[in-house]
Amino acid sequence: MTTPRPTKRTMSMPVIAATTAALPAVVLSSLAVAQPATAAPAPLQRKIPATLAAAMQAQAAQKAAVIPAQSVASTLPSALRPMAPSTPDTYKIVRGDTISAIAYRFNLDTNDLLRLNNLTATTIIYPGQTIKLTGSAPKPAQPAPAPAAPAPATNAAATYTVVPGDTLSAIAAKHGVPLSSIFSWNNLSGSSIIYPGQKIKVSGGGTAPAPSAPAPATPAAPSPALANTGSYTIKAGDTLSAIASRLGVSLSALMSANNVTATTVIYPGQKLTVPGSGALQPAGDTKPLVPSTFLGFTYPPAVVSSANENKALLNASPVPSRAEMKTIVADTARRMGVSPSLALAFAEQESGFDQRAVSPANAIGTMQVIPSSGQWASDLVGRKLNLLDPYDNATAGVAIIRALIATSKDLDTAIAGYYQGQYSVSKYGMYDDTKRYVESIKARQRTFG
Incomplete structure (x- = not known):
């Protein structure tokens, strides 16, 4: 789907609860209150009331069969309580999971689970990621009382380099120091912004000056x-x-x-x-993530711009590894009735199983599907597909392969349609580069069995 050709037009036991609120006094015709053993009375012939009034009178006469509310147990007997699910040491994230839902499922505290895995409430998790469910989570650090007169430290302070996703509270917890100390050592506050590559002091050695008398406020000079x-x-x-x-x-x-x-x-x-500085460089002099030309073809600016936006989004998002994408593609193909070896051959040829791959033609992800083909794939499967999502990307590619096989005269023509476009193949035949593509796909399929 990376070709510069015209746009493709190819087609346990259930939970039981018993409380006085949940079980009010109810007439149970199939139950009887235990009575002392006596001779069994002769069966009574019950007459069916002929009118509504007679039925109400008959019901009022059966008060002895009503179970008083105070006699209903307010707790479930231990023998009837459902067995609590065992908690494994680790858990692999699947689509739709959230940390709070995982914690609820295994009867864990969400905050403890976040601390155990060094996560925050805004950390992104992704399918295939493994998190810990057992172990000792570091307790939230409590601010230590400030000493009356701290003496200047002489030893060098330890530092930590910020990485994407870090927060000051997570850094403090990771190094077992109070958050207030991190603020003090680095002259930061709760509203301060940190960024990847920034050095954060995680100890007070030799770096935190002793408090002094306040000096007259002066504007801070910008860094030269x-x-x-x-x-x-x-x-x-x-x-x-x-x-x-x-x-x-x-x-x-x-x-x-x-x-x-x-x-x-x-x-x-x-x-x-940077405004207000000397020798300004034009904002347009930037190297794009995706070039505008490929194999001698130059693509329209709007297409290249969209490709750069998609590339930036994928670069900023967690994606499965190449090995994980290989599994996703194979599983998707099996589920959709397509040969896994053929789907894997396309994925390897198109991107090398790289979900962050984006071409100048705006072919996106592992299966290198352009947006118009993605819309067609959405129609084929009956739901909107997001090509940036690794599972949807695999679904789109496999759906197109399946449709091409079903509507082409042979496998070679179907493979060519994925690269050149089914309409173009039918009208112009296979180009030379398309023929090489077909042979490459078939060779790769043999390596996947």
């Missing part, structure tokens, strides 16, 4: 190194507001200088113009 560069290269985890704050410029000025808005997608490696 940043003020004179004229541009800034975006790193993973950056946001426009964080960049503006670190560079000492207003967010509106930064957006205006780069012709972007608050909803514009930025990506690692992109260069931004």
Whole structure:
């Protein structure tokens, strides 16, 4: 699906609860209150009431059969309680999971589970990821009382380099120090923004100055190194507001200088113009993540722009490994009635099982499906597919393969249709590069059995 050809047109036991609130006094015709053993009375011939009034009178006469509410047990006997599910040491995330749902399923505390895995409430989890369910979770650090007169430390302070997804509270918990100390040692607060690559002090040795008398407030001078560069290269985890704050410029000025808005997608490696500095570099002089040309063909700017946005989104998102994508593709093919070896051959040929792959033609993910073909695949399976989702991406690719096989005269023509487009193959025949593609797919299929 990476070809520069015209757009493809191819077609346990149930839970039991018994409480006085849940079980009010009820007439149970099949139960009898235990009585002392006596001679069994002769069966009574019950007459069916002829009128509603007679039926109500007959019901009132049966009060002895009513079980008083106070006699109903308020707790379930232990012998009837459902067995609690055993908690494994680890658990592999599947689609639709959330940390809170996993904690509920295994009767765990959500906060303990987050701490056990060094996660936060906003951390993204993904299918195939393994988390721990048992073990000792670090307890939240309690702020230590500030000493009356701390003496200057002489030993060097330990530091930690921030990585994407870090928070100050997680860093404090990881190093077993109070969050308030992290704030103090680094001159930060609860609203401070941290960024990947930043050094955070995680001990107070030799770095935290003793409190002194407050000095007259003076405006902080911007960093000369940043003020004179004229541009800034975006790193993973950056946001426009964080960049503006670190560079000492207003967010509106930064957006205006780069012709972007608050909803514009930025990506690692992109260069931004820093307003108010010398030797400004034009905002357009940036190296895109996806080039505009491929195999001698230049693609329209709108297509390349969309490809760059999709590439940036995939770069910023957790995706399965190549080995995990291989399993996803094979499982999807089996479920949809397509030869797994054939689907694997397409995935390897198209992307090498790389879900972050995006071509200049905006072919997305492992199966390299362009948006128009993705819409067709959505129609084939009866639901909207998101090509950025690894499972939907595999589903789209396999659905197209299945449809091409069903509507082509032979397998070679079906394979060619995935690359060149079924309509183009039927009208013009296979191009030379298409023929090479078909042979490559067939060779790869043999390696997958």
